[in-house]
Amino acid sequence: MCANREDVDEANTLQALLRAATIQLGSAGVPPARVDAQLLVAHVMGISRSELQRLAVLGDTCLNATQQAQLAELVWQRSQRVPLQHLTGVAPFRRLQLRVGPGVFVPRPETELLAGWGIERLESAASRLATHVVDLCAGSGAIALALATEFPGAQVSAVEREPEALVWLRRNVADRRPSAGFRVEVVAADATAADTLAELNGTVDLVLSNPPYLSPDEEVTKEGLLDPPSALWADDTGLSVIEAVAARAAVLLRSDGWFGVEHGENQGDRVRALLHSDTWRHVETHLDLAGRDRFTTAQRL
Numbered sequence: 001m002c003a004n005r006e007d008v009d010e011a012n013t014l015q016a017l018l019r020a021a022t023i024q025l026g027s028a029g030v031p032p033a034r035v036d037a038q039l040l041v042a043h044v045m046g047i048s049r050s051e052l053q054r055l056a057v058l059g060d061t062c063l064n065a066t067q068q069a070q071l072a073e074l075v076w077q078r079s080q081r082v083p084l085q086h087l088t089g090v091a092p093f094r095r096l097q098l099r100v101g102p103g104v105f106v107p108r109p110e111t112e113l114l115a116g117w118g119i120e121r122l123e124s125a126a127s128r129l130a131t132h133v134v135d136l137c138a139g140s141g142a143i144a145l146a147l148a149t150e151f152p153g154a155q156v157s158a159v160e161r162e163p164e165a166l167v168w169l170r171r172n173v174a175d176r177r178p179s180a181g182f183r184v185e186v187v188a189a190d191a192t193a194a195d196t197l198a199e200l201n202g203t204v205d206l207v208l209s210n211p212p213y214l215s216p217d218e219e220v221t222k223e224g225l226l227d228p229p230s231a232l233w234a235d236d237t238g239l240s241v242i243e244a245v246a247a248r249a250a251v252l253l254r255s256d257g258w259f260g261v262e263h264g265e266n267q268g269d270r271v272r273a274l275l276h277s278d279t280w281r282h283v284e285t286h287l288d289l290a291g292r293d294r295f296t297t298a299q300r301l
């Protein structure tokens with residue numbers, strides 16, 4: 001609430017600050033400028049975006065001097081294309097708010113589809129008992145944590161190799177540890193190595209993975225370039241880690257277990273070709289909301 005209507009400097013009202021932030025971000029080419037402006041103002045005020053929208057309609061809210069200074073700094077950083085999620089410190093993923101920052105891949109909305117497919121697979125299984133899920137290349141833990149929280153009771157192993165990403169993964173797991181039925185084990189290892197989780201070979205119900213799959217000729221947004229290189233780039237074809245992860249999944253899965261892997265929009269046919277019919281059946285590529293190839297799934301023979 002503005003302290004005193006007569007004293008209000010119009011430039012400090014919520015609406016004016018939102019407008020100015022939107023213009024500044026828009027002229028820096030930040031897409032979508034208005035949403036990012038709202039999220040940054042909401043972050044500074046410690047409220048949700050919907051609460052911010054409500055206050056903006058009411059029209060009698062001002063930001064204090066500290067909040068204004070903080071907002072100015074954040075809007076400037078965002079206009080330099082620092083990822084929004086690095087500024088707010090969180091990334092939404094399905095029902096979760098995950099902690100993210102430099103050193104870890106920022107989870108993308110399209111990956112929610114792969115996690116959702118995995119959850120549906122578990123829900124349609126005959127038995128909920130002793131379900132074991134493995135997330136290969138876990139990053140912040142987006143897929144692993146979505147599975148563990150939306151399908152309580154499942155034992156989830158989250159495999160990540162990079163020390164910096166592991167710090168964020170462990171934080172996100174620790175945030176949720178007290179909840180009932182939450183069982184996530186962090187495994188610091190190479191997801192493609194034969195000895196990683198070898199004790200589970202032939203027993204796992206579901207393996208999901210969003211590995212690095214870009215080839216060097218792919219274009220990446222300025223924000224994307226601040227993701228760790230090890231999260232983005234594979235070999236010249238972009239398929240090397242996908243192929244290695246698929247090979248590892250084939251060994252980990254029990255017969256009839258399921259595998260789902262995210263990939264680039266031009267990789268669907270080549271990923272299907274990697275999943276040979278002597279090992280896999282029901283090989284299918286799924287589209288994202290924009291109608292692009294996004295992930296491929298298969299059942300272990």
Ligand SMILES: C[S@@+](CC[C@H](N)C(=O)[O-])C[C@H]1O[C@@H](n2cnc3c(N)ncnc32)[C@H](O)[C@@H]1O
Pocket residue numbers: 105106107108111136137138139140141142143159160161162165189190191192209210211212228230231232241
């Ligand atoms: C595209 S990010 C995905 C992270 C997370 N699954 C998500 O969807 O937000 C890929 C992750 O795989 C990790 N990674 C790359 N190669 C790996 C390997 N051989 N073993 C384990 N992790 C690996 C990277 O460090 C990065 O965290």
